[in-house]
Amino acid sequence: EAAVTQSPRNKVAVTGGKVTLSCNQTNNHNNMYWYRQDTGHGLRLIHYSYGAGSTEKGDIPDGYKASRPSQENFSLILELATPSQTSVYFCASGDVTGGPSSYEQYFGPGTRLTVL
Amino acid sequence: SQLAEENPWALSVHEGESVTVNCSYKTSITALQWYRQKSGEGPAQLILIRSNEREKRNGRLRATLDTSSQSSSLSITATRCEDTAVYFCATGANTGKLTFGHGTILRVHP
Numbered sequence: 772e773a774a775v776t777q778s779p780r781n782k783v784a785v786t787g788g789k790v791t792l793s794c795n796q797t798n799n800h801n802n803m804y805w806y807r808q809d810t811g812h813g814l815r816l817i818h819y820s821y822g823a824g825s826t827e828k829g830d831i832p833d834g835y836k837a838s839r840p841s842q843e844n845f846s847l848i849l850e851l852a853t854p855s856q857t858s859v860y861f862c863a864s865g866d867v868t869g870g871p872s873s874y875e876q877y878f879g880p881g882t883r884l885t886v887l
Numbered sequence: 888s889q890l891a892e893e894n895p896w897a898l899s900v901h902e903g904e905s906v907t908v909n910c911s912y913k914t915s916i917t918a919l920q921w922y923r924q925k926s927g928e929g930p931a932q933l934i935l936i937r938s939n940e941r942e943k944r945n946g947r948l949r950a951t952l953d954t955s956s957q958s959s960s961l962s963i964t965a966t967r968c969e970d971t972a973v974y975f976c977a978t979g980a981n982t983g984k985l986t987f988g989h990g991t992i993l994r995v996h997p
Contacts, residue, residue: 775929802983804983804984804985806987811989812989813975813987813988813989813990814930814975814987815987816984816985816986819983819984821983829984861929861930863929865983866983867982867983871917871918871935871937871938874917874918874920874935874979874983874985875920875932875935876930876932876983876985878929878930878931879929880927880928880929881927881928881929
């Protein structure tokens with residue numbers, strides 16, 4: 772019973788189309804994160820959230836929006852997808868209320884997005 | 888520029904050998920984490936070492952931290968084929984945001 776799930780696992784989109792990537796967590800964590808992973812760049816933070824209704828910009832937010840309608844769900848939205856957004860996207864959850872020892876993030880399995 | 892960086896980019900060893908991945912970081916930290924990512928999976932935490940700790944062990948894994956030189960290392964002893972993965976160091980603040988390096992690719996051959 773995976774604690775962080777993502778859907779879809781694979782997606783092919785057309786340039787200019789709208790793409791929504793979904794994430795669900797059962798860890799009851801306050802914080803959720805969206806990263807993209809590209810060869811040579813590691814994981815880069817796109818958006819994150821401190822709780823339902825909250826979204827914050829990460830390090831590379833341009834071209835992306837995020838939505839956190841509930842504690843469990845966090846979506847990443849590409850309103851006008853471009854080929855440069857072809858990547859693997861990871862969602863994670865975490866909670867820092869316990870101090871540094873609680874800084875672990877729990878990742879989903881990833882979504883491979885191809886924009887043609 | 889990267890706030891955390893692993894080196895080397897890649898390592899190749901045979902089963903049973905030991906291996907060390909190094910990490911340098913550029914910010915003041917309260918904790919540093921090591922993650923492992925196997926092919927087709929998301930990263931998973933291996934070890935978290937707090938800024939007031941110098942060493943942390945988890946089975947065959949040993950992490951060290953030197954805050955004066957802003958560096959950390961992750962050593963794996965008696966490597967196994969299933970240790971083949973990408974290894975990341977990550978630094979974070981109490982906001983929960985983590986900064987990952989680009990990762991070190993480790994291949995363990997039979």
